[in-house]
Amino acid sequence: MDALLLARAQFAFTVSFHFIFPAFSIGLASYLMVLEGLWLKTGSGLYANLYRYWLKIFAVVFGMGVVSGIVMSYQFGTNWSVFSAKAGPIIGPLMAYEVMTAFFLEAGFLGVMLFGINKVGPRLHFFATCMVALGTLISATWILSVNSWMQTPAGYAINEAGQFVPAGSWWPIVFNPSFPYRLVHTVIAAFLTTSLVVGAVGAWHLLRDRSNPGARKMFSMAMWMLAVSAPIQILAGDAHGLNTLEHQPAKVLAMEGDYRPSPDGAPLILFGLPDSEQGRVRYEVAIPKVGSLILKHDPNAPLQGLTDFPKELWPPVPVVFWSFRIMVGLGMAMLALGLFGLLARYRRKLYEWALLHRAAVAMGPAGFVAVIAGWVTTEVGRQPFTVYGLMRTADSASPLDASALAVSLLAFVVVYFFAFGAGTYYILRLMAKPPQPHEPAPPRVPQRAAGITPAAAVDANAKEH
Amino acid sequence: MEALDLTLIWAGIIALAVFAYVVMDGFDLGIGILFPTFAVGEERDQAMNSIAPVWDGNETWLVMGGGGLMAAFPIAYAIVLPATYPLVIAMLLGLVFRGVAFEFRWRDPAHRAFWDWAFCIGSVAATFSQGVMLGAILQGIHVEQGAYAGGWLDWLSPFSLLTGAALLIGYALLGATWLFGKVEGTAQQHARRMAGRLAWIMLLAIAVVSAATPFLNLEYARRWLEFPSVLLTAQVPLLTIIAMVLLLRGLRKGRERVPFLMALGLFLLGFIGLLISVFPYVVPGAVTIWEAAVPRESQVFLLVGTAIIIPVIVLYTSWSYWVFRGKVGTEGYH
Numbered sequence: 001m002d003a004l005l006l007a008r009a010q011f012a013f014t015v016s017f018h019f020i021f022p023a024f025s026i027g028l029a030s031y032l033m034v035l036e037g038l039w040l041k042t043g044s045g046l047y048a049n050l051y052r053y054w055l056k057i058f059a060v061v062f063g064m065g066v067v068s069g070i071v072m073s074y075q076f077g078t079n080w081s082v083f084s085a086k087a088g089p090i091i092g093p094l095m096a097y098e099v100m101t102a103f104f105l106e107a108g109f110l111g112v113m114l115f116g117i118n119k120v121g122p123r124l125h126f127f128a129t130c131m132v133a134l135g136t137l138i139s140a141t142w143i144l145s146v147n148s149w150m151q152t153p154a155g156y157a158i159n160e161a162g163q164f165v166p167a168g169s170w171w172p173i174v175f176n177p178s179f180p181y182r183l184v185h186t187v188i189a190a191f192l193t194t195s196l197v198v199g200a201v202g203a204w205h206l207l208r209d210r211s212n213p214g215a216r217k218m219f220s221m222a223m224w225m226l227a228v229s230a231p232i233q234i235l236a237g238d239a240h241g242l243n244t245l246e247h248q249p250a251k252v253l254a255m256e257g258d259y260r261p262s263p264d265g266a267p268l269i270l271f272g273l274p275d276s277e278q279g280r281v282r283y284e285v286a287i288p289k290v291g292s293l294i295l296k297h298d299p300n301a302p303l304q305g306l307t308d309f310p311k312e313l314w315p316p317v318p319v320v321f322w323s324f325r326i327m328v329g330l331g332m333a334m335l336a337l338g339l340f341g342l343l344a345r346y347r348r349k350l351y352e353w354a355l356l357h358r359a360a361v362a363m364g365p366a367g368f369v370a371v372i373a374g375w376v377t378t379e380v381g382r383q384p385f386t387v388y389g390l391m392r393t394a395d396s397a398s399p400l401d402a403s404a405l406a407v408s409l410l411a412f413v414v415v416y417f418f419a420f421g422a423g424t425y426y427i428l429r430l431m432a433k434p435p436q437p438h439e440p441a442p443p444r445v446p447q448r449a450a451g452i453t454p455a456a457a458v459d460a461n462a463k464e465h
Numbered sequence: 466m467e468a469l470d471l472t473l474i475w476a477g478i479i480a481l482a483v484f485a486y487v488v489m490d491g492f493d494l495g496i497g498i499l500f501p502t503f504a505v506g507e508e509r510d511q512a513m514n515s516i517a518p519v520w521d522g523n524e525t526w527l528v529m530g531g532g533g534l535m536a537a538f539p540i541a542y543a544i545v546l547p548a549t550y551p552l553v554i555a556m557l558l559g560l561v562f563r564g565v566a567f568e569f570r571w572r573d574p575a576h577r578a579f580w581d582w583a584f585c586i587g588s589v590a591a592t593f594s595q596g597v598m599l600g601a602i603l604q605g606i607h608v609e610q611g612a613y614a615g616g617w618l619d620w621l622s623p624f625s626l627l628t629g630a631a632l633l634i635g636y637a638l639l640g641a642t643w644l645f646g647k648v649e650g651t652a653q654q655h656a657r658r659m660a661g662r663l664a665w666i667m668l669l670a671i672a673v674v675s676a677a678t679p680f681l682n683l684e685y686a687r688r689w690l691e692f693p694s695v696l697l698t699a700q701v702p703l704l705t706i707i708a709m710v711l712l713l714r715g716l717r718k719g720r721e722r723v724p725f726l727m728a729l730g731l732f733l734l735g736f737i738g739l740l741i742s743v744f745p746y747v748v749p750g751a752v753t754i755w756e757a758a759v760p761r762e763s764q765v766f767l768l769v770g771t772a773i774i775i776p777v778i779v780l781y782t783s784w785s786y787w788v789f790r791g792k793v794g795t796e797g798y799h
Contacts, residue, residue: 059568060568060569063521063564063565063567063568064564064565066521066524066564067560067561067564067565068561069528070524070527070528070557070560070564071557071561073527073528073531073532073535074531074546074553074557076535076542077531077535077542077543077545077546077547077553078546078547078550078553078554081543081544081612081613082543082612084535084539084542084543084546085539085540085542085543085611085612086539087539088535088536088539088540088542088543088759089539089759089760089762089763090763092532092535092536092537092539092542092759092767093536093759093763093766093767095532095536096529096532096533096535096536096537096767096771097770098532099525099528099529099532099533100770100771100774100775100778101770101774103525103528103529104522104525104529104774104778104781104782106521107521107522107524107525108522108778108782108785109785110518110522111517111518111519111521111522111785111788112518114517114518115517115518115789116518116788116789119789120788159760163539163760165759165760165763166760166762166763166766168762170766398546398547398550398613399547399612399613400547400550400617401616401617403617404550404551404617407551408550408551408554411554411558412554412558415561416561419561419562419565420565422565422573423565423569426568426569426572429572
């Protein structure tokens with residue numbers, strides 16, 4: 001394998017692995033904020049217990065997110081040094097803002113969130129939880145601005161050294177054309193991922209004990225969240241797709257499998273085997289006109305085909321085609337689960353309908369798969385460029401030997417599967433325990449004796465029984 | 466504003482971020498290095514608890530150093546990282562291991578011994594890599610037309626291995642003096658003993674690295690030894706000796722904060738020494754800070770935010786340290 005392919009494989013591996021953790025922790029931090037807020041407001045020990053239950057899981061997820069994230073801040077330089085040197089003046093400051101406004105905020109308040117409840121009191125502790133949740137969202141905002149700029153570069157000039165530099169205002173750089181769509185789509189994806197996981201854990205325990213109050217509460221909350229977010233996500237995804245068609249038509253055509261132009265309205269290809277050699281989708285199953293209906297909101301609107309573009313500018317079509325279908329298919333399954341939940345609630349069988357619980361358990365990991373599939377769609381769809389239309393991936397790489405990259409890729413694979421595999425196992429073990437009426441706080445750091453436990457917590461626990 | 470040299474300001478900010486990283490993650494990496502020497506059980510748990518709430522914030526300074534370098538001096542970022550590629554990867558993988566160990570050792574008591582070793586080996590790997598990186602940068606990087614032009618093992622030399630070993634000792638000293646102030650009982654006695662020994666080894670390491678550095682490059686020798694600048698540069702070794710004496714005295718008299726502060730002082734002096742050697746180069750002998758800097762518009766955009774946000778970060782980070790002030794204690798583990 002050549003050095004470029006190895007550099008790409010390594011980056012894809014480290015960034016995909018990393019993305020799994022924030023996809024979960026963004027939603028989980030907000031969920032914890034809601035739980036603690038409800039606990040403070042109602043004084044109900046049920047919320048306190050759920051907070052502690054999920055906090056332990058959050059600690060493990062967040063730790064893995066931090067260490068895999070540190071890797072990312074150096075992978076740009078190790079693997080893509082030419083890209084870093086050329087695009088540094090634009091994306092460097094945005095990423096530095098992410099560090100300063102988000103990473104420090106999360107890290108600074110995480111210690112108090114995890115270990116400080118008995119040291120600072122409930123209100124200040126709630127504030128710390130809010131800051132961590134806010135930090136995860138700010139982080140998503142900046143990094144998606146960077147990613148969107150690479151997809152739809154704007155507001156730049158090119159200086160005599162060949163570097164991308166700001167042309168004037170930073171506004172068009174930060175708020176580049178695809179950024180608002182990508183941000184909304186990704187953050188909702190994170191919320192969906194979390195609600196699916198929370199729902200699956202709740203359902204798992206309901207299948208064993210329908211009367212567990214913690215399991216009932218978390219399942220109900222997750223099913224509400226799913227029912228609300230899944231339809232919004234489909235609308236957001238549609239808007240994102242239209243935006244992509246405007247700015248990166250080749251990506252959308254690859255997603256759709258539209259090799260040839262469709263002057264009288266494009267079909268919607270459901271399945272088939274894209275074959276870029278022959279420039280057609282083999283064994284295609286298609287519905288006429290629906291492609292244009294989705295992409296142009298008009299069944300007869302003409303649509304370009306990939307053959308309108310030089311072949312060397314096509315992204316790898318089969319990858320994009322399939323990853324897109326996985327994402328959309330799972331999105332539809334999420335919508336179906338959300339509707340199923342509403343139906344069960346309407347028929348007052350939310351906690352009794354075992355089929356619903358089994359479906360929720362099965363869909364537990366769906367969010368992660370969809371998030372990664374969506375990420376592959378957008379990133380592979382950007383190829384063969386790092387900065388879309390302006391800088392080729394082949395011209396972005398570091399001057400490294402293939403052997404160095406191969407060895408380090410192997411090391412990453414071994415270490416990640418081992419360390420994060422262990423972490424996933426610990427998380428599953430935590431999830432396998434049903435939420436208890438007296439959920440212990442994370443085991444660590446002096447949890448001083450009951451005398452200093454905040455009154456709210458003690459009262460709350462008393463109330464529950 | 467026009468008259469200000471923003472590149473100089475940015476060099477100062479990056480230098481501060483790197484220094485903040487070295488002193489903050491230095492002591493928690495140091496605890497990792499010394500971890501197996503603490504007794505299983507209460508001693509280790511105390512040591513771990515003394516850094517559990519803050520390590521994540523400490524490590525964020527490393528992201529700030531990397532991200533800030535990319536933002537302010539992308540050319541340097543693009544040269545140094547490929548030049549030290551295997552070291553960067555080793556450091557990152559080491560940090561992964563020790564980072565997950567914080568959580569995992571509590572989650573899995575049956576394998577706690579394993580995660581304790583992962584914590585130690587990860588800390589050692591990360592520290593040693595950082596030290597070797599420092600040596601590699603000091604000894605010079607082969608640059609052609611603004612890009613790294615060497616092989617992937619150019620960083621390997623007796624000098625870089627020496628700086629790697631020196632940093633291990635330095636971080637271990639920071640860790641031992643930190644623990645001396647944070648823990649109680651046998652763990653504290655152990656930390657005190659370790660700190661006393663490490664201080665002497667550290668003095669030796671500083672002497673050897675300082676003696677070897679001028680031989681790397683005539684320019685380094687000229688800066689340190691020529692008259693009249695020697696009057697100024699000579700203050701660095703003098704102050705180093707004073708700090709060392711105070712550190713040892715503090716240990717002997719049982720003054721719990723002094724040794725850690727003096728260890729920080731030693732690092733500060735080492736850092737100043739480093740700046741004397743390399744300034745204004747960011748890649749010594751090859752690229753100056755002005756050559757590596759981003760255009761002014763990028764500098765201004767980032768500086769406005771930095772000037773406001775960094776003080777706020779310092780504020781809430783200090784608050785977090787204050788919340789977890791004092792001895793970590795041992796009661797109440799589950």
